[in-house]
Amino acid sequence: MNVEESFLRCTACDQEAEHVVVYAGRFVSQIQCTGCGAVTRLDVSEAYLPDLRQRISSKPRRLMRRLRRDPGELASSLPKSTLSKPGRMAEEFRTVWRSRRGR
Numbered sequence: 001m002n003v004e005e006s007f008l009r010c011t012a013c014d015q016e017a018e019h020v021v022v023y024a025g026r027f028v029s030q031i032q033c034t035g036c037g038a039v040t041r042l043d044v045s046e047a048y049l050p051d052l053r054q055r056i057s058s059k060p061r062r063l064m065r066r067l068r069r070d071p072g073e074l075a076s077s078l079p080k081s082t083l084s085k086p087g088r089m090a091e092e093f094r095t096v097w098r099s100r101r102g103r
């Protein structure tokens, strides 16, 4: 998960302000206005999961089914050799799943 700051117009308070932009993989999953604190969550699960599928494409389908059921559990159980940064991946999963529940 990457976090960047950028100067945007807030859709909540309509001010130009620094926004904290949270990425899950290549996708923007959350934007928070540092002016008023408003959080915009984007549901990236539809885009993120196929992307993730490519990133771990050597893994069998069974893993993808487990991923859809319980991404956090899968993230923590994947062999370290699969992912160079397992902790970062787990954080990505949590971010994506929060955006999904908020639907």
Ligand SMILES: [Zn+2]
Pocket (backbone or CB within 6 Å): 010, 011, 012, 013, 014, 015, 017, 033, 034, 035, 036, 037, 038
């Ligand atoms: Zn704002």
